[in-house]
Amino acid sequence: MAALEHSHSLQAEAFLFIVLFATTAWVVSTATAKSVPLPPLRFKSTIGKFKILQVADMHYADGQSTKCEDVLPSQFSTCSDLNTTDFVKRMIKAEKPDFIVFTGDNIYGVDAKDAATSLKAAFEPAISAKLPWAAVLGNHDQESTLTRKQVMKHIVPMEYTLSKVNPHGKKIDGFGNYNLEVKGMKGSKLEGKSVLNLYFLDSGDYSTDPNITGYDWIKASQQAWFKETSAKLQKNYKSNPSAQSESAPGLVYFHIPLPEVKIFGSSSIIGVKQEPISCPLYNSGFLETMVQAEDVKAAFTGHDHKNDFCGKLRGIELCYAGGFGYHAYGKAGWSRRSRVVVASLEKDIKGGWKGVQSITTWKRLDDEHLSKIDTQTLWTKTRMSSFED
Known part of the structure; x- marks a missing residue:
């Protein structure tokens, strides 16, 4: 009997060990999976393209219980935040983007009972699709249970995101100022260089200057960081003998x-301008900063949901995405929409890949066919490469 009891005891201990080992391994595996950094963004397609999906003004709140705004009477009874989620998923399936950018007012803080829950739901389609994504803040993200800084700190550890609170070691205004590099094609002369530079800035929420009302603006410290970063990226790129x-x-x-967007009339834009430009009353000079940097070809914003146009000023295309979210003001009968941007590489005569040749854009509507509208070229390279093919 003693021998039998001893045998059962050993079996129980062995079973416990196996359970503990499996549990520990699962925990370690899970932790490791979340801590492994994402690979760099890269022109990884054999066709030499990099596609970005912009999602502006989701205004996500509490899911199915959150009703839509400015939709047709026939839509209202069944329309909620879930329509926004479904639109993101449809866009991912249709466009198969390499990267998604959420450009602020990701959640509508006033109506979101818990910011963390709303943020998780808002970004869930990108995470489920295992696509790299990044976000900046709008003027409503901080109006729920998290401060502006806390919202950005909550976003940064989320799965598949490349978002950052701010550059390491830099004292800078706002939360969510950072850059990402898109590397050249694997196996090409530029595989180790960024051939497309992406900059993200926190344009703030509301002015804290008692003498200036209205919306906030991009501050001097942010612009100084931007200029420094742009200069470093350009120097690094040009240091490669195979670079353009x-x-x-x-x-x-x-x-x-930006305030300069106000100057555009209907004859100088592609898209529509259906509401006044809700820009800062103070012009901090960021357009001039981008012009002087010499590498910026286009800047993309949200905020004004009924505007979806691009207009060119001083060599830079200034583009709206158009309102995406259903729990946000819009125009009944005017479809929610999203902007897509594609950068295409230049091919050399030997069949290899060089730097970016052109940047194009279009929008898709959340209608039955995800209609594609307003295709345009934002920029095309005109200068010759500095090396022979």
């Missing part, structure tokens, strides 16, 4: 449009 003589192009993403 001109700089790698840059794209900039933030939420609130």
